[in-house]
Amino acid sequence: MHPLGRVLAFSQKCRRFSTNVIDPNSIQPKLCVVGSGPASFYAAQQILKALPKVQIDIFERLPVPFGLVRFGVAPDHPEVKNVINTFTKTAQDPRVKFIGNVKLGQDVSLAELQNAYHSVLLAYGAEEDRLLGIPGENLDNILSAREFVGWYNGLPNNKDLKFNLNIEKVAIIGQGNVALDVARILLSPIDLLKKTDITEYSLAALADSKVKEVKLIGRRGPLQVAFTIKEFREMLRLPRCFVNMNAEDFAGLDAIVPNLPRPRKRLTELLMKSISTSKETEADKCFNPIFFRTPKSFQSGEDASSVGALTVAVNTMEGENAVETDVLETIECGLVLRSIGYKSIQADSAIPFNSKRGLVENSGGVIQPGLYVSGWLGTGPVGVILSTMTNAFAVGQTMASDILNNTVDASIKKPGFEFIGSLLKKKGIQTVSFADWEQIDKVEQSRGKEKGKLREKIVDVKEMLTIASGKP
Numbered sequence: 001m002h003p004l005g006r007v008l009a010f011s012q013k014c015r016r017f018s019t020n021v022i023d024p025n026s027i028q029p030k031l032c033v034v035g036s037g038p039a040s041f042y043a044a045q046q047i048l049k050a051l052p053k054v055q056i057d058i059f060e061r062l063p064v065p066f067g068l069v070r071f072g073v074a075p076d077h078p079e080v081k082n083v084i085n086t087f088t089k090t091a092q093d094p095r096v097k098f099i100g101n102v103k104l105g106q107d108v109s110l111a112e113l114q115n116a117y118h119s120v121l122l123a124y125g126a127e128e129d130r131l132l133g134i135p136g137e138n139l140d141n142i143l144s145a146r147e148f149v150g151w152y153n154g155l156p157n158n159k160d161l162k163f164n165l166n167i168e169k170v171a172i173i174g175q176g177n178v179a180l181d182v183a184r185i186l187l188s189p190i191d192l193l194k195k196t197d198i199t200e201y202s203l204a205a206l207a208d209s210k211v212k213e214v215k216l217i218g219r220r221g222p223l224q225v226a227f228t229i230k231e232f233r234e235m236l237r238l239p240r241c242f243v244n245m246n247a248e249d250f251a252g253l254d255a256i257v258p259n260l261p262r263p264r265k266r267l268t269e270l271l272m273k274s275i276s277t278s279k280e281t282e283a284d285k286c287f288n289p290i291f292f293r294t295p296k297s298f299q300s301g302e303d304a305s306s307v308g309a310l311t312v313a314v315n316t317m318e319g320e321n322a323v324e325t326d327v328l329e330t331i332e333c334g335l336v337l338r339s340i341g342y343k344s345i346q347a348d349s350a351i352p353f354n355s356k357r358g359l360v361e362n363s364g365g366v367i368q369p370g371l372y373v374s375g376w377l378g379t380g381p382v383g384v385i386l387s388t389m390t391n392a393f394a395v396g397q398t399m400a401s402d403i404l405n406n407t408v409d410a411s412i413k414k415p416g417f418e419f420i421g422s423l424l425k426k427k428g429i430q431t432v433s434f435a436d437w438e439q440i441d442k443v444e445q446s447r448g449k450e451k452g453k454l455r456e457k458i459v460d461v462k463e464m465l466t467i468a469s470g471k472p
């Protein structure tokens, strides 16, 4: 049996036979969480409910909290970001400490956290992207949707991303919600973005953009698209943009649609109704989903170092699977965005990581008693905030019950942040508290107000740290 399997079996056995439930008021467990996205805050909420005297320390690699809610969710979806209000309440609980600018695997190791705390929850998400692995992929102006999203949302790593929007045709590879987010940002009239929290430099670049046509390329058909109806409706409503699809790709669907599960049925019906929207005459931009095509290679354009075209194989379907034929087509494109999924990394060599699946090995969030994983790091990079919440609630409950049924012994004395804090101090690392973040937040909101925007994000880590230090 794999050693991890033995540990999991042992943990399950402990859970089954443990009968002595501890009085929650009699213990003061010290827990820590790595990452400060939804998977972290939702788990913390559950733990706080179950363990009245717990201390939860949340370590985040950036000086600012909230993960993909800040750096992933599209700027024109402000209502989605309202979850930040609940996360803020959790962070302001006296039993919770936010410690920003601390990166697991660089500033602190998993072993150090395990020594300092009774339990450790890994919730550091998925921050890498997948490659297509086809010839020409290293040409200029081929980027991942992840980088592009990070660029317009002010993720410090992506703020200096270099690419050229002085082109007319864009190919997005992938047909999920992230693909639709980036298509919408590229095709939106600039006035629709001006008041959002989109970064100023991307607003300026998008205002000068020459993009007229965005193709959304998928290996399978209209029945398999991974985007949701809300996101597709937004494309239909975009001013001066018409939606154009190939009617042949929908052949035979009439007979299938009535038997589809309800959400898929409604989405397919809407797709069929929108095969070519009538706004063509007044529109100067086009959104063009293309089905049944597998990317095979990229070719350079007039500029030999930049992408100019994409060769695709035409597919047929066998059941739910796309099967390539020998027929090839060329699609002109001056910019390519790969939107084929995010990928987690092994932040510390002691983490049992499944490189093939790109996630941390776990059973219901348990890696071993005292070590847990929640959110995209444990489930793989799929699902919206709601599904991440469901997962994190369950993991948080498991963490609390493992303490209450003594699977994790919280009577052992643990130093918690006393130890980790001194370690970080020795290394000269400036930590950022939640109150420090609130100062950064204030500055962002007031800079935004001056420009008639929700906020103007600070994109430079040094500047964040200067504001956090209170000595600008």
Ligand SMILES: Cc1cc2nc3c(=O)[nH]c(=O)nc-3n(C[C@H](O)[C@H](O)[C@H](O)COP(=O)(O)OP(=O)(O)OC[C@H]3O[C@@H](n4cnc5c(N)ncnc54)[C@H](O)[C@@H]3O)c2cc1C
Residues within 6 Å of the ligand: 034, 035, 036, 037, 038, 039, 040, 059, 060, 061, 062, 065, 066, 067, 068, 069, 072, 073, 074, 077, 080, 102, 103, 104, 105, 123, 124, 125, 126, 127, 149, 178, 181, 342, 347, 374, 375, 376, 377, 382, 383, 384, 385, 386, 388
């Ligand atoms: C582009 C995009 C748009 C989306 N839009 C929506 C939407 O509109 N609606 C919706 O419901 N869902 C949306 N989602 C999905 C949603 O963002 C995820 O379900 C959710 O954020 C996953 O939460 P998480 O906590 O697992 O990961 P994350 O939100 O990624 O949080 C992980 C945190 O860990 C930190 N971290 C990383 N490495 C380390 C380290 N080594 N040490 C310390 N900290 C670290 C990161 O900085 C980050 O703060 C979107 C996702 C993407 C990618």
